[in-house]
Amino acid sequence: MIDGSNEDRMKSVHKVEIIISNLLRTGVVTSLAVIVIGTVVSFIRHPDYLTSHTELNRLTTPGAAFPSSIPELVNGLKSFQGRSMVLLGLLILIATPVLRVAVSIVAFIYQKDRVFVLITTVVLVLLLLSFVLGKAGG
Amino acid sequence: MTPLVFTLLTFAISIVAGVLGSLLGLGGGIIVVPVLTLLLHIDIRYAIGASIVSVIATSSGAAAAYVRERLTNLRVAMVLEIATTLGALSGAFLAGVIGGRWLYIIFGLVLAYSSIAMFRKRHDAPQAELPGDWLADRLKLHDSYFDQATEQETPYRVTHTPLGFVLMYIAGVVSGLLGIGSGALKVPAMDLAMRLPIKVSTATSNFMIGVTAAASAGVYFARGDIDPFVAAPVAAGVVIGAVAGSHFLGKIQSKNIRVLFVIVLLWVSVQMLWKGVRFA
Numbered sequence: 258m259i260d261g262s263n264e265d266r267m268k269s270v271h272k273v274e275i276i277i278s279n280l281l282r283t284g285v286v287t288s289l290a291v292i293v294i295g296t297v298v299s300f301i302r303h304p305d306y307l308t309s310h311t312e313l314n315r316l317t318t319p320g321a322a323f324p325s326s327i328p329e330l331v332n333g334l335k336s337f338q339g340r341s342m343v344l345l346g347l348l349i350l351i352a353t354p355v356l357r358v359a360v361s362i363v364a365f366i367y368q369k370d371r372v373f374v375l376i377t378t379v380v381l382v383l384l385l386l387s388f389v390l391g392k393a394g395g
Numbered sequence: 396m397t398p399l400v401f402t403l404l405t406f407a408i409s410i411v412a413g414v415l416g417s418l419l420g421l422g423g424g425i426i427v428v429p430v431l432t433l434l435l436h437i438d439i440r441y442a443i444g445a446s447i448v449s450v451i452a453t454s455s456g457a458a459a460a461y462v463r464e465r466l467t468n469l470r471v472a473m474v475l476e477i478a479t480t481l482g483a484l485s486g487a488f489l490a491g492v493i494g495g496r497w498l499y500i501i502f503g504l505v506l507a508y509s510s511i512a513m514f515r516k517r518h519d520a521p522q523a524e525l526p527g528d529w530l531a532d533r534l535k536l537h538d539s540y541f542d543q544a545t546e547q548e549t550p551y552r553v554t555h556t557p558l559g560f561v562l563m564y565i566a567g568v569v570s571g572l573l574g575i576g577s578g579a580l581k582v583p584a585m586d587l588a589m590r591l592p593i594k595v596s597t598a599t600s601n602f603m604i605g606v607t608a609a610a611s612a613g614v615y616f617a618r619g620d621i622d623p624f625v626a627a628p629v630a631a632g633v634v635i636g637a638v639a640g641s642h643f644l645g646k647i648q649s650k651n652i653r654v655l656f657v658i659v660l661l662w663v664s665v666q667m668l669w670k671g672v673r674f675a
Contacts, residue, residue: 274462274469281459285452289634296402296627306398313398316624317437325619343623344616347448347630351612353455354605361473372534376473380606383480387610390484 273364280360284353291346299339355384398624401435405628412449413636417457418644419656420600421578422450422608423633425663437625444620445629447612450577452630454605456637457598457644464645465540466598468591471553474534475599478563479570479577479607486571487611499671502569506664509583514657516586517650525590530556540595543645551592559589570607578604579663582656593653594644 300306315321323340324330330348333341358381365373396404408430409423416423424446431442461467531537531553539550562584570577578600585596615621644652 274465277469278459278463281455281462285455285459285634285638289631292627292631295623296631299624300399303398308397310397313396313401316398317401317441317622319438319440321441321622321624323619323623325617325621340623343627344621347621347623347626348616350448350451350455350630350634351609351616354451354609357455358476358606361469373470373473376477380473380476380480383477383484384606384610387480387484387487388613390487 273361273368276364277357277361280357281353284349284356288346288350288353291349292343295339295342295344295346297339298337298342302339355381358384396435402624402628405431405435405625406632409449409629409632410636410639413453413456413633413638414640414643415636415659416449416453416578416633417601417637417640418597418647418652419578419659420582420597420604421453421659421663422446422604423453423637424449425579425659425666427629427633429666431625431629440620441622441625444615444622445626447608447615448621448626448630449633450608451605451612452633453637454601454603454608456634457641458602458605460638460641461598461601461644465538466594466645467602468536468538468553468595468599469602470534470538471536471585471589471591472599472602474536474556475559475563475581476603476606478560479567479581479603480610482564482567482569483571483607483610484567485564486568489568489572496671496674498569498572499667499674502573503664503667503669503671506579506583506660506667509580509587510657510660510664512587513583513653513660517653525552525554528552528554528556538595540592541645542592542594542649544648549592551595552590554590555588559584562588567607571611577607579660583660593649593656597652597656598644 306312324333324344330341330344334345358377362374362377362381365377409427412423412426415426427446427449428442431437431445432439458467536553536556539548542549563581566577566580566584569580581600581603582596585591585599586593
């Protein structure tokens with residue numbers, strides 16, 4: 258049926274898939290937990306969120322107060338701010354696909370698949386480039 | 396409306412968006428943005444910020460299952476990600492050079508055409524007489540997946556890889572320019588040009604859209620467009636919906652996935668054309 262080397266190749270391919278799958282699952286579960294905790298903390302610290310009809314407007318119109326840089330985020334986390342915890346969870350979520358590309362490179366190195374090590378590295382470089390250029394432009 | 400009611404309502408609607416997005420390889424922004432802006436009167440900036448988050452949530456939430464079940468073709472995804480990220484980069488530079496109105500109209504027409512072409516393909520025998528493709532052979536893109544609906548290991552071949560690459564570049568440019576619709580172009584490109592099975596196309600698109608969105612999400616965060624109060628229930632709901640949806644895709648008949656995709660694609664194309672016509 259299948260010769261030995263081919264079977265080995267299939268096995269190692271499957272290993273790559275399981276590694277990537279586990280990474281995605283871990284990223285998603287972690288970020289979900291942090292987001293939920295952050296939301297609960299927000300509601301506990303601001304009991305008026307349960308009853309007030311004016312607060313929503315303040316929270317969701319431009320100019321609403323929340324961190325938009327890492328130092329602000331760290332400060333918010335230090336003072337146990339719910340919204341900063343939520344943002345941390347969102348950043349974990351955003352980082353997951355980038356990390357996935359990085360881990361794929363390692364997986365292809367392990368499989369000794371040079372062409373795909375190159376392809377995946379190019380993707381990672383383009384991705385990081387868009388981060389840098391985006392920051393410069395934005 | 397109290398913040399509590401807003402959070403619960405957004406969470407519930409986002410679950411639906413996550414299920415649909417994970418089945419069809421789309422971001423879920425097509426549901427999240429109109430609901431947030433039209434129904435809940437959230438500022439468009441924060442709605443778009445939340446929708447970028449929802450794309451990543453759909454992608455990562457569902458991909459864990461799709462990759463494990465080998466519905467995602469990892470090698471095709473990696474090759475095409477070069478094209479989409481390059482396209483997204485060019486799109487960011489072209490923004491402002493190319494006018495919005497015609498882009499929406501052209502994009503709307505392309506999607507309308509794609510949905511008709513995909514609908515007409517519904518009775519085709521899968522993979523009948525495919526032309527050879529040296530690049531797909533060289534990169535070992537051909538693969539197989541286990542179709543839980545027919546309970547068969549289904550081998551498939553990939554074709555027209557260079558054309559697929561060009562179409563993905565265009566998909567990347569459009570999403571970089573308009574900030575939307577990357578999945579809506581990716582699935583037709585894989586289905587019509589590269590001739591992947593429909594489930595493999597939506598699962599592979601689902602896998603790729605996360606990377607494209609992550610590239611721009613950092614910018615949205617730095618610009619202060621990701622409001623944690625809006626994005627939290629969206630992210631949580633979409634993740635849960637996507638994880639749930641990912642357990643169905645394998646079991647649903649391919650033809651039903653195709654028809655559902657066509658309906659949603661027509662809806663997106665109408666939205667695009669409408670935006671183009673009413674462009675201010």
